[in-house]
Amino acid sequence: RKEVEQDPGPFNVPEGATVAFNCTYSNSASQSFFWYRQDCRKEPKLLMSVYSSGNEDGRFTAQLNRASQYISLLIRDSKLSDSATYLCVVNGPNNAGNMLTFGGGTRLMVKP
Amino acid sequence: GAVVSQHPSWVICKSGTSVKIECRSLDFQATTMFWYRQFPKQSLMLMATSNEGSKATYEQGVEKDKFLINHASLTLSTLTVTSAHPEDSSFYICSAKQGASNQPQHFGDGTRLSIL
Numbered sequence: 377r378k379e380v381e382q383d384p385g386p387f388n389v390p391e392g393a394t395v396a397f398n399c400t401y402s403n404s405a406s407q408s409f410f411w412y413r414q415d416c417r418k419e420p421k422l423l424m425s426v427y428s429s430g431n432e433d434g435r436f437t438a439q440l441n442r443a444s445q446y447i448s449l450l451i452r453d454s455k456l457s458d459s460a461t462y463l464c465v466v467n468g469p470n471n472a473g474n475m476l477t478f479g480g481g482t483r484l485m486v487k488p
Numbered sequence: 489g490a491v492v493s494q495h496p497s498w499v500i501c502k503s504g505t506s507v508k509i510e511c512r513s514l515d516f517q518a519t520t521m522f523w524y525r526q527f528p529k530q531s532l533m534l535m536a537t538s539n540e541g542s543k544a545t546y547e548q549g550v551e552k553d554k555f556l557i558n559h560a561s562l563t564l565s566t567l568t569v570t571s572a573h574p575e576d577s578s579f580y581i582c583s584a585k586q587g588a589s590n591q592p593q594h595f596g597d598g599t600r601l602s603i604l
Contacts, residue, residue: 408590419494419581419595420532463531467590476522476593480531 379403382464382479389486393454397482399447399464408467409440411449413460414481420463423449454486491515492584494596501572502604508568509599511582517562518584522593523555526579538565572603 382399389395401409409426424431426438426447437450447464464479491514499507511521519540524532536557537545544557556568565584569576579600583593 408592410592417579417600419598422592422594425592475534475537478531 378480379477380464380466380479382462382482384480384482386483386485389454389484391454391456391486391488393486394450394452395454395484396451397449397462397464397484399449399479399482401445401447401464401466401477403466403477404442404445406445406466409438409447410465410476411436411438411447412463412465414463415460423462451484454484456486456488459484459486490586490594492582492594492596494582494599496599497597498600498602500602500604503573504571505603506568506570507572507601508566509580509582509601511565511567511584511596513563513584513586513594516584516586518565518586519562521559521565521582521584523557523565523567524581524583526581526598532581535567540565569601572601574603577601577603 380401387395411423412420413423414420424433424438426440428440430439435452439448461481461483463481466477493512493514495510521538523535525535526532534547535550538557538559540559540562546552554570559565579598581598582596585591585593
């Protein structure tokens with residue numbers, strides 16, 4: 377089983393749609409969670425950290441369910457510029473605070 | 489804030505050449521930097537953790553004599569791919585973290601290495 381699992385997609389949605397991505401992680405001792413976005417042939421850029429209480433940043437909402445070891449990202453009112461690969465990232469696998477484990481990414485394509 | 493610069497962004501060279509990649513944290517001090525490699529359509533894979541003033545910690549399967557890491561200051565880490573071969577062609581990305589262990593990592597622009 378992979379440490380961090382994501383549906384690779386692609387998710388093809390029209391502009392203005394709401395889309396949700398899910399991610400599961402295997403290490404129950406993981407402490408920190410993030411969503412990054414990566415554009416084609418570019419480096420990952422931090423989208424948002426994910427907090428236990430859930431958090432929102434504009435059109436983006438992240439949720440964490442520690443009991444189910446599940447993280448989600450919701451994007452409302454999708455824009456063409458949201459097209460990218462979204463990486464679910466967890467610290468671990470050995471709970472080393474410095475080390476990140478990346479999911480395989482979920483590809484989103486927003487169409488006009 | 490939290491800007492990480494990586495240089496060069498693109499390298500094309502002959503097989504057998506050694507290539508040095510620099511990673512700098514521009515506006516913060518990073519005691520720890522990380523080096524990743526990403527092959528097309530695959531996820532980032534951690535190669536090594538670079539600690540300022542000490543030896544790097546390599547992930548299983550990564551040859552330390554092949555990928556030399558030096559972290560001489562709190563703002564600079566270098567990765568040297570020695571005697572590079574075509575199979576070393578990849579996207580190499582560094583990252584650095586500012587502050588506590590629960591803080592996110594910030595990535596450099598990446599270096600696309602092509603070995604002919």
